[in-house]
Amino acid sequence: MKLHEISKSFGPVKANSNINLTVDRGEILGLLGENGAGKTTLMNILTGLYKPDSGKILIDNQLREFHNPREANKNGVGMVHQHFMLVPVFSVTENIILGEEPTKRFNKIDLENAKNKVLKISSEYKLDVDPDQIIEKLPVGIQQRVEIIKILFRDAEILIFDEPTAVLTPQEVVEFFEIIKNLKKTGKAIIFITHKLHEVLEICDRINVLRRGKIVGEEYPKKTDKKKLAELMVGRTVNLRTSRKKMEQGEVLLEVNGLSILSDNKEYVLSNVDLKLHKNEILGIAGVQGNGQTELVEALTGLRSVSSGKISYFGKEYKNFSPRKIHQLGVRHIPEDRQKQGLIGEFSLTENSILNTYYEEEFSYNITLNWTNAKIEAKKIIEKFDVRTNSENISANKLSGGNQQKLLIGREMSRSINLLIASQPTRGVDVGSIEYIHNQIVFARNKGIGVILNSTELEEIIALSDRIIVLFEGKVIAEFPSDTDPNIIGLAMAGEN
Ligand SMILES: Nc1ncnc2c1ncn2[C@@H]1O[C@H](COP(=O)(O)OP(=O)(O)OP(=O)(O)O)[C@@H](O)[C@H]1O
Ligand SMILES: [Mg+2]
Incomplete structure (x- = not known):
């Protein structure tokens, strides 16, 4: 997948300017950048939520234009958003098939069939979930799995994760990393956004850094470190340790x-x-x-x-x-x-x-x-x-x-x-x-x-x-x-x- 010279403004704000980015099958690309750098915007363009002002999207060297996330899904692009988009009172399966309901005779929803497909994906990628559970009863880590199954259900080949680890417990992060390693093994192309520098160093094959709407660097985990990444992100030296003098306890x-x-x-x-x-x-x-x-x-x-x-x-x-x-x-x-x-x-x-x-x-x-x-x-x-x-x-x-x-x-x-x-x-x-x-x-x-x-x-x-x-x-x-x-x-x- 290739993004070519993508630009997007919101009024006077240039959220993306002339961005070039690629990700291959079987690769995990890390996307770093300070708050407001334009990461989510760029991914929203790739998934058809926003229309770019200029630039092109190429998938398998073919020019694509998506007018909405459904079209992007149909072309193998799926995204797990920074803020989840599940319906709390629906079940796991209902959420997964939402908008894409398989039907049987007389237009009735074929829940059984859907459930079987969910179970199949869940075992293939080791995404353990109970298809009948109600979303609001599930911990965040499991809700995230539902989001992942949801895009795999639509045959996603390019998977985008926008700060997936921000809401996970350390144990859930370990499990999530196992999941994306599995996805990588099966040849999916993965874009992973995070603010945690040790995470990109641990899991990514390649790292792109965005600052104020532009790509300012490309790094490889083996040849970089936290300090360097932090500087690239914010454009200055960052003190990763807070200094704190000892104080007497008061009342x-x-x-x-x-x-x-x-x-x-x-x-x-x-x-x-x-x-x-x-x-x-x-x-x-x-x-x-x-x-x-x-x-x-x-x-x-x-x-x-x-x-x-x-x-x-x-x-x-x-x-x-x-x-x-x-x-x-x-x-x-x-x-x-x-x-x-x-x-x-x-x-x-x-x-x-x-x-x-x-x-x-x-x-x-x-x-x-x-x-x-x-x-x-x-x-x-x-x-x-x-x-x-x-x-x-x-x-x-x-x-x-x-x-x-x-x-x-x-x-x-x-x-x-x-x-x-x-x-x-x-x-x-x-x-x-x-x-x-x-x-x-x-x-x-x-x-x-x-x-x-x-x-x-x-x-x-x-x-x-x-x-x-x-x-x-x-x-x-x-x-x-x-x-x-x-x-x-x-x-x-x-x-x-
Ligand atoms: N729908 C919108 N309307 C107006 N401005 C927007 C809209 N969406 C994003 N922006 C602006 O575009 C810029 C880039 O935002 P974006 O959400 O892409 O940043 P980000 O890199 O994902 O940041 P964060 O790490 O905080 O999630 C910001 O200045 C933001 O305010
Ligand atoms: Mg964002």
Whole structure:
């Protein structure tokens, strides 16, 4: 497959300019680039979601033009998107055949036949799934397999993965790599987008780097390293390590005692959790996803009621406070899923900038909004957090994934803040911006703020935390100082004490 001199602009934004890119059968091409560099746009062109302003797509040396993803599918091009596109209440099989339903007599959908084909693909490529399960009940890693089967069901020969590992647990990443190695073996051409440099070095045959809409480099894993790739991506030296001076713990800002949460099916998702967070402290919560972290954060931010136990902020117990009330204490929250909990995609950047403060005096005139001030706020966030956009009036879903994340973090960290609860703060963010966000978190901590850092990236936890606790099956099973050997923390994450 060959992309020849592809260009695409959105108004004044040149998302892709004169891009040439090839990928062969049996090859994994890594595509790197900072947030907003144009990776997703280029892939959306290849899959017929966008029409290029100029340039050509050649498959097996034949000129192709796709007007929609269906046409691209028919020509063997399939994509697993950065933000999944499955229908949560449908079953695995229903999702896979959506839009391509095989029919039997009298136009009835042939579900049996479809299911058999799903099972066949699933065993051929070792993509273990239960075809009858409902999507919303499945972990992210399995949902991703469904997305992969969905494109293989349509006989994809060129497979595009847009940041597939951003939402996976380390174990799921290992399994995902096995899957794409299998796909490679069967002669598929694969394009793999990620922000994790060690991943491209591990799995790719060749790496292309995009910056501001242009290809700025082609590298081979054996002849390059992380530092070089990072520099190519952002055009400057990136410090991959955050520097952090030791600080005395201050007074207690948050105290949790005996916190338990029962799930809908009467199992403990959190049991008897105690923790303390101090001024000038970053407390890391390490753990494999699904061990109670999400529920803990939801309880702390007023999004979930607790079964028993006590939560106190700044020395005062709070009971069933609303998220707004907690926000008014100066507790800020970076939620783990920016699109479901952090931003409203159809709203403008300005509106998103004041989502949880719009009622404050600064942003309201009696019953209307003070747009002038709201815009000033949005511009401040955009500038300070380097959100790549040319206007605060565009809707948030027009931003690239990483830039959506930066907008969200900027909103939460810009105004008066006493305590920050950050979940997966750098998910989908490029190395240059990770450096910036980490520095901002450390800066806030130096100024006296307490930070709860919930991250499935052990590297991130170790880089930032003053103290680390490990959650396993809803319990705090270990606590470590910041200079602990990562292997020991890793063992605790796996439940070994
Ligand atoms: N539908 C759209 N309308 C307007 N601008 C858009 C649209 N889609 C993308 N853009 C802009 O094009 C540029 C490239 O975005 P793209 O999503 O391709 O970046 P990316 O490399 O995938 O970044 P990330 O790593 O953050 O996902 C950005 O400036 C983005 O705001
Ligand atoms: Mg993208």
